[in-house]
Amino acid sequence: xxxxxxxxxxxxxxxxxxxxxxxxxxxxxxxxxxxxxxxxxxxxxxxxxxxxxxxxxxxxxxxxxxxxxxxxxxxxxxxxxxxxxxxxxxxxxxxxxxxxxxxxxxxxxxxxxxxxx
Amino acid sequence: xxxxxxxxxxxxxxxxxxxxxxxxxxxxxxxxxxxxxxxxxxxxxxxxxxxxxxxxxxxxxxxxxxxxxxxxxxxxxxxxxxxxxxxxxxxxxxxxxxxxxxxxxxxxx
Numbered sequence: 057x058x059x060x061x062x063x064x065x066x067x068x069x070x071x072x073x074x075x076x077x078x079x080x081x082x083x084x085x086x087x088x089x090x091x092x093x094x095x096x097x098x099x100x101x102x103x104x105x106x107x108x109x110x111x112x113x114x115x116x117x118x119x120x121x122x123x124x125x126x127x128x129x130x131x132x133x134x135x136x137x138x139x140x141x142x143x144x145x146x147x148x149x150x151x152x153x154x155x156x157x158x159x160x161x162x163x164x165x166x167x168x169x170x171x172x173x
Numbered sequence: 174x175x176x177x178x179x180x181x182x183x184x185x186x187x188x189x190x191x192x193x194x195x196x197x198x199x200x201x202x203x204x205x206x207x208x209x210x211x212x213x214x215x216x217x218x219x220x221x222x223x224x225x226x227x228x229x230x231x232x233x234x235x236x237x238x239x240x241x242x243x244x245x246x247x248x249x250x251x252x253x254x255x256x257x258x259x260x261x262x263x264x265x266x267x268x269x270x271x272x273x274x275x276x277x278x279x280x281x282x
Binding site: 090153163 | 217
């Protein structure tokens with residue numbers, strides 16, 4: 057089945073630094089990648105939708121200059137949290153849809169636990 | 174607006190059956206997903222319904238009624254490992270997923 061590889065699994069960084077999270081689709085072409093954030097005991101919140109070769113579409117309230125998304129190829133999308141602050145500490149998850157699948161299943165990366173100290 | 178409703182928490186006994194309900198309102202509809210999420214992990218796909226009726230897959234079944242905007246996930250022969258959050262998500266006309274807040278299922282021995 058479709059696999060999305062997400063790295064790193066967890067990261068601790070100092071306030072003010074930047075962190076890059078990578079998501080790769082291993083056996084399918086992900087023309088669209090979705091980036092979610094999940095705070096403890098809350099549901100997934102869509103941050104942005106990235107399309108290969110074009111600018112990402114950000115959800116209302118998400119700062120595009122703070123959360124930089126790059127989707128330069130059909131198999132790789134990155135999310136960079138710039139000038140991270142403790143309130144950015146969260147679980148970040150990417151997801152891609154394998155349009156070749158018959159069930160329109162969304163495949164999720166394993167998630168990245170970001171802690172900003 | 175678009176909205177997904179599901180219970181916040183449910184408790185069931187090992188070996189029993191539990192039904193988790195979900196109601197949805199979306200702009201257009203392209204199917205209803207159920208995902209399982211263990212604490213600290215990413216969601217994993219359980220089922221997808223786009224036509225009315227019941228889809229059975231082992232111990233898990235999912236039902237959809239498009240006219241009622243309603244779905245449920247049925248878990249049989251509950252095992253301790255089924256303790257997790259169960260997320261309902263509806264796909265709208267733009268093929269975007271609208272997520273529910275999740276139902277935390279607690280299994281007791």
